[in-house]
Amino acid sequence: MAAPILLVEDEPDDVYFLKRAFTSTSVTAPIVVLADGGAAIDYLAGTGAFSNRDEHPLPALMLLDLKLPGVTGFDVLAWLRAQPGLKRLPVIVLTSSSQDEDVRRAYDLGVNSYLVKPSGLKAIADVAQQIERYWLNMNRRPDIRDVR
Amino acid sequence: MHRYRYLVAAAAVMGAALARVAVDPLLGRDAPMLIFVLGVSIASVTGGLQSGILATLLSIPVALWLFIEPRYELLPTRSEDWVRIAVFLAEGLLIAFASGRIVQRKDALVKEVQHRTAELQASNDALERFAYTISHDLRAPLRSMRGFAEILDEDHSAALEPEARGYLARLIAASHRLEELVQNLLTYARLNHGSIPFEPVALRNVVEGALAQLEPEVRLSGARVIVDPPLDLVVIGHRDTLEMMVMNLVSNALKYVPRERVPEVAVAARRTGDVIRLSVRDNGIGVAPEAQARIFGAFERLHARDGYPGTGLGLAIVARGAERMNGRCGVTSEGSHGSEFWIELAAAPTENRHGSADPAR
Numbered sequence: 001m002a003a004p005i006l007l008v009e010d011e012p013d014d015v016y017f018l019k020r021a022f023t024s025t026s027v028t029a030p031i032v033v034l035a036d037g038g039a040a041i042d043y044l045a046g047t048g049a050f051s052n053r054d055e056h057p058l059p060a061l062m063l064l065d066l067k068l069p070g071v072t073g074f075d076v077l078a079w080l081r082a083q084p085g086l087k088r089l090p091v092i093v094l095t096s097s098s099q100d101e102d103v104r105r106a107y108d109l110g111v112n113s114y115l116v117k118p119s120g121l122k123a124i125a126d127v128a129q130q131i132e133r134y135w136l137n138m139n140r141r142p143d144i145r146d147v148r
Numbered sequence: 149m150h151r152y153r154y155l156v157a158a159a160a161v162m163g164a165a166l167a168r169v170a171v172d173p174l175l176g177r178d179a180p181m182l183i184f185v186l187g188v189s190i191a192s193v194t195g196g197l198q199s200g201i202l203a204t205l206l207s208i209p210v211a212l213w214l215f216i217e218p219r220y221e222l223l224p225t226r227s228e229d230w231v232r233i234a235v236f237l238a239e240g241l242l243i244a245f246a247s248g249r250i251v252q253r254k255d256a257l258v259k260e261v262q263h264r265t266a267e268l269q270a271s272n273d274a275l276e277r278f279a280y281t282i283s284h285d286l287r288a289p290l291r292s293m294r295g296f297a298e299i300l301d302e303d304h305s306a307a308l309e310p311e312a313r314g315y316l317a318r319l320i321a322a323s324h325r326l327e328e329l330v331q332n333l334l335t336y337a338r339l340n341h342g343s344i345p346f347e348p349v350a351l352r353n354v355v356e357g358a359l360a361q362l363e364p365e366v367r368l369s370g371a372r373v374i375v376d377p378p379l380d381l382v383v384i385g386h387r388d389t390l391e392m393m394v395m396n397l398v399s400n401a402l403k404y405v406p407r408e409r410v411p412e413v414a415v416a417a418r419r420t421g422d423v424i425r426l427s428v429r430d431n432g433i434g435v436a437p438e439a440q441a442r443i444f445g446a447f448e449r450l451h452a453r454d455g456y457p458g459t460g461l462g463l464a465i466v467a468r469g470a471e472r473m474n475g476r477c478g479v480t481s482e483g484s485h486g487s488e489f490w491i492e493l494a495a496a497p498t499e500n501r502h503g504s505a506d507p508a509r
């Protein structure tokens with residue numbers, strides 16, 4: 001299975017819109033949706049329900065919401081950047097917060113890009129297209145390996 | 149704090165004793181307590197009640213020893229000296245109590261003011277955070293409403309009756325309006341309490357960005373928008389805020405036009421000295437002279453929503469934004485032939501030819 005795009009998002013409607021937007025691009029990578037930060041860490045670490053790497057391969061890119069129940073996006077980010085093999089994984093924050101404080105904190109934690117969730121089908125389609133164009137095609141991705 | 153009070157009392161008494169020694173050739177055996185009253189006053193005013201009492205009590209043996217006959221003995225021989233000392237004691241305590249009360253009241257008042265200020269600041273902050281959170285939380289369901297309404301319109305429009313399609317169009321328009329309001333609220337809240345960093349901003353980018361965002365409105369209204377002369381000026385400001393301000397001005401210019409008239413909007417900028425004036429001219433309904441000052445206030449609306457939809461925040465953002473960027477804004481309008489809204493901002497210092505600043509940014 002090809003390296004998927006990890007979408008960490010608890011808002012089902014936003015998941016729906018984004019998945020719909022990606023289908024109109026030529027992105028072939030599967031989109032794996034995780035609804036909370038704990039699951040994201042488990043997935044990246046390959047622990048718990050995600051211990052089989054053949055079924056749950058390491059992602060090419062993570063789209064991360066910040067306001068998640070329990071383990072937040074910031075927590076996921078802080079954990080990820082402390083993992084030697086994984087820390088280079090490109091992460092794009094996709095959140096409804098445009099607060100300067102959140103933007104600063106996310107970049108301090110080493111996020112690669114910060115996007116405010118757009119509204120309206122056209123704007124969401126634009127985001128999907130830009131992510132495909134820049135982050136999946138133009139950008140040279142690092143190799144990442146498992147923590148273990 | 150306590151040691152400080154003792155020090156004040158001791159220093160005041162010592163000062164008074166020295167001064168009395170200095171004038172001893174003049175006074176001799178007269179007025180032995182005179183300058184000690186001054187010492188007690190100084191101690192009371194600077195150190196409060198306790199310093200005053202201490203200075204009073206300290207002054208008596210010093211005066212007895214040094215200035216009251218017979219000198220260098222503690223007990224006076226004349227009975228009038230006992231009266232002197234009793235009167236001094238009464239005076240000293242009175243001064244100490246009086247100034248102690250004043251100092252106490254002043255301290256309490258200062259504390260009260262500080263406390264109230266802190267309370268006010270806290271409730272202000274809480275209110276602003278509340279407004280911010282609410283605006284944010286409103287956005288999520290709004291995104292869903294708008295998104296699904298657009299999916300219905302895009303994918304299922306053929307299955308709907310014309311009447312239902314009309315309702316759907318209204319639903320989408322309403323979600324746009326609500327989104328504009330939330331966006332404006334967020335911008336306005338941020339302008340009131342957030343930090344907005346300044347940098348050189350090319351007006352061309354600002355105007356192009358604003359017009360790109362307004363493209364659907366321009367298209368729908370069939371308006372003619374002219375940017376003239378080409379804007380190659382650079383101001384000092386905050387890019388996003390400035391774009392929002394220009395967007396609001398152009399959006400108003402498109403909106404406040406009689407139905408039968410095709411909107412014509414002219415955006416222009418010119419530099420006078422160190423000031424750049426950006427103006428947006430329209431052929432709309434104009435602004436009556438008596439309303440011209442009022443329209444820049446928050447939630448001021450001159451028209452019913454039926455005629456001209458709006459949030460009542462657009463011009464408040466323009467005014468607050470201009471103020472935060474140390475600029476000015478205003479309107480000139482002659483009757484119903486249109487109006488010209490303007491923003492004045494500081495021009496960016498012209499870079500030298502090899503400068504690193506990039507005006508095209």
